[in-house]
Amino acid sequence: MNILVTGGAGYIGSHTCVALLEAGHSVVIADNLCNSKRESVEKIIDITKKEVTFFEVDVTDQEAVDVIFNHNNIDGVIHFAGMKAVGESVEIPLTYYYNNIVSTMVLAKACQKYGVNSFVFSSSATVYGDNAAPFVETMNLLPTTNPYGETKAMSERILSDIAKADSEFSVSILRYFNPVGAHESGLIGEAPNGIPNNLMPYVTQVAKGTLNKLRVFGSDYPTLDGSGVRDFIHVVDLAEGHVAALDNLKKGAHIYNLGTGQGTSVLELVKAFEEANGIEVHYEIVERRPGDIASCYADASKAERELGWTAKRDIFAMCRDAWKFEKNYKDLVEIK
Ligand code: NAD
Ligand code: UD1
Numbered sequence: 001m002n003i004l005v006t007g008g009a010g011y012i013g014s015h016t017c018v019a020l021l022e023a024g025h026s027v028v029i030a031d032n033l034c035n036s037k038r039e040s041v042e043k044i045i046d047i048t049k050k051e052v053t054f055f056e057v058d059v060t061d062q063e064a065v066d067v068i069f070n071h072n073n074i075d076g077v078i079h080f081a082g083m084k085a086v087g088e089s090v091e092i093p094l095t096y097y098y099n100n101i102v103s104t105m106v107l108a109k110a111c112q113k114y115g116v117n118s119f120v121f122s123s124s125a126t127v128y129g130d131n132a133a134p135f136v137e138t139m140n141l142l143p144t145t146n147p148y149g150e151t152k153a154m155s156e157r158i159l160s161d162i163a164k165a166d167s168e169f170s171v172s173i174l175r176y177f178n179p180v181g182a183h184e185s186g187l188i189g190e191a192p193n194g195i196p197n198n199l200m201p202y203v204t205q206v207a208k209g210t211l212n213k214l215r216v217f218g219s220d221y222p223t224l225d226g227s228g229v230r231d232f233i234h235v236v237d238l239a240e241g242h243v244a245a246l247d248n249l250k251k252g253a254h255i256y257n258l259g260t261g262q263g264t265s266v267l268e269l270v271k272a273f274e275e276a277n278g279i280e281v282h283y284e285i286v287e288r289r290p291g292d293i294a295s296c297y298a299d300a301s302k303a304e305r306e307l308g309w310t311a312k313r314d315i316f317a318m319c320r321d322a323w324k325f326e327k328n329y330k331d332l333v334e335i336k
Contacts, residue, residue, distance in 0.1 A: 001118070001246065002026045002073055006059045006107065007080030009036035011190045012122065012179055014044055015239035016078060018188070021048040023243045028072050030065070031081065032058040035193070043187040060102040062109065069114040076118030076249075078242055079107055082151070085197060086126070086291070089148035100151035101158070108162055111169070119171040120245050121159055123152045125231070125259070125296055127175065133229075133263065134299040137175070137255045145291050156255070163253040170252065172245040177231035177259030177298050179238050181318035182325035189325030190235070199266060200232070200318070204326035207279050214281060216266050218288035223295060227266035227285075231259040231297035234313035234321070244309035259298025260311040269315065276319040 003020055007013040008029030014036075017027045021044070029041060033056060041054045053072065057064040059081045068074070082100045083089070089096040104121070111119060126149040128135040129142025141153055156173050163169045180200040182189025195211070196202045205211040219226040241258040264272070270281050304310045 001075040002028065003246070004028045004030060004068065004072070004074045004077045005080065006030045006077070006103065007082065009033060009038065009040045010080060012176070012235060012238060013080040014040045014188045015183055015235045016080070016242045017044045017052065018047050018183060019236070019239035019243050021050045021052070025243075025246070026051075028053040028055070028068065028074065030055045030057050030059050030068055032056060035083070040188055047183065047185055047187055060099060060106055062106045065106050065110045066113065069110045069116070074114065074116050076120070076246060077107055077111060077116065078120040078246070079104060080122045082122065084148060086146045086148045087197065089146050089151075093147040096147045096151055100148075101154055104155040104158055108159065112166070117168045117170055118246065118249050119159065119169070120242060121155060121171060121173050123156055123173050123175045124149070125175050125177045125257070125298065127153045127156065128296075130293045133295040133297045134261065135257060135296070136299045137257060137302055160253040167251060170249040171254070172249055173253060173255045174241065174245055175255065175257050176238060177233050177257070177296065179235045180232045181234040181236065181313070181321040183236060184321055184324075186321075186324040186328035189322065189329060191329055199230075199269065200322050203270065203273055203281055204322050206281050206283070207273070207277065207323060208326055212282070214270065214283035215286045216270070216283050217286060217292060219285045220288075221294040223265055225265050225267050228292055229263035229265045229295040229297065231262060232264055232269065232315060232318055233258065233260050233311050234318045237311035237313050241303065241307070241309050244303070244307040248307045254306070256303040256307060257298040257300050258303060259300050261298050261300035263295055263297040264315055269319070272315045273319040273323070276316040277323045279323075
């Protein structure tokens with residue numbers, strides 16, 4: 001299939017492009033590079049030795065998106081493009097609602113116009129709010145505490161309604177847990193701008209000495225060691241989950257958790273990182289971070305049953321590959 005991958009230059013999108021190309025699909029990337037660099041497209045080509053078509057466009061621009069559909073024989077869409085910083089979404093909600101929701105509608109409209117019925121959407125476990133883990137796809141969604149989460153819940157509803165009204169439309173809604181790690185080549189990975197908000201990039205930057213000390217947010221959660229528990233998933237497993245979702249699309253809207261089904265605490269992750277890489281990570285325990293929940297992990301059985309997909313890489317592989325990318329990425333930057 002010829003797949004339009006929006007946000008394909010970004011963290012999860014770039015790994016998914018590699019997985020798609022390796023599975024024999026071809027890829028057209030549409031990305032406005034607001035949170036990524038053009039070089040990641042070159043790296044996708046380096047890794048796979050395959051061709052990639054790239055458009056630097058904003059996918060909220062209906063005309064530009066229509067031009068892509070018109071000239072590229074698109075068979076399906078994987079829609080990653082979006083803004084994802086929870087804290088920022090509270091500060092600039094309109095930008096988040098506009099970017100994340102309008103992009104979904106523009107793409108759905110182009111699909112209708114050009115007869116494309118295969119759609120895969122990047123959602124997030126954040127839509128479960130503070131339901132009790134493990135999270136199951138059939139749970140009622142609780143309001144999230146931030147505009148980012150609301151954009152995901154609304155996009156899910158829009159796509160589900162389209163599938164209800166149009167019996168030809170197939171959409172897979174993928175709720176990701178906590179993607180971490182990098183491609184084993186060390187060429188692509190997560191490179192956030194500025195000081196990272198998320199745990200793994202913070203850990204790798206402390207290990208590297210770029211940041212001083214990790215702050216572990218909270219030690220009094222009702223978890224095995226008091227720190228927060230998350231379902232960390234290797235980004236390459238997540239990427240392979242998209243190929244499985246695409247290959248198993250069914251008419252209608254279908255929701256899948258993409259996680260390992262296993263919770264790991266923040267302190268366990270730090271220990272695994274130290275063991276996997278033989279390097280110490282300095283940390284201190286501080287107050288809880290506002291808005292965090294104690295435990296977030298998937299019931300991942302539906303994806304296994306219906307897509308034949310399970311995550312294969314363990315927490316040590318996640319830590320090893322994240323560290324390899326961090327070292328390599330900094331080296332590349334220093335060389336320039
Ligand atoms: P990312 O920021 O690395 O990638 C997103 C890409 O989309 C970037 O390359 C950015 O330049 C592009 N983009 C944003 N708005 C665009 C627009 N209007 N037009 C064209 N391109 C645009 O983020 P990621 O971690 O790869 O996340 C991909 C998707 O997965 C996002 O929708 C995100 O909300 C979702 N998600 C991510 C996580 C996570 O932990 N990383 C968790 C759950 C869901
Ligand atoms: C957050 C978002 C989620 C988003 C995901 C990936 C919230 C409530 N959720 O998930 O919507 O999909 O990021 O972008 O914001 N931690 C530390 N020290 C740090 C950083 C994190 O102890 O410096 C802890 C957190 O308290 C948490 C765990 O590590 O317990 C994971 O945090 P993080 O990586 O930010 O992801 P989430 O909060 O799970």
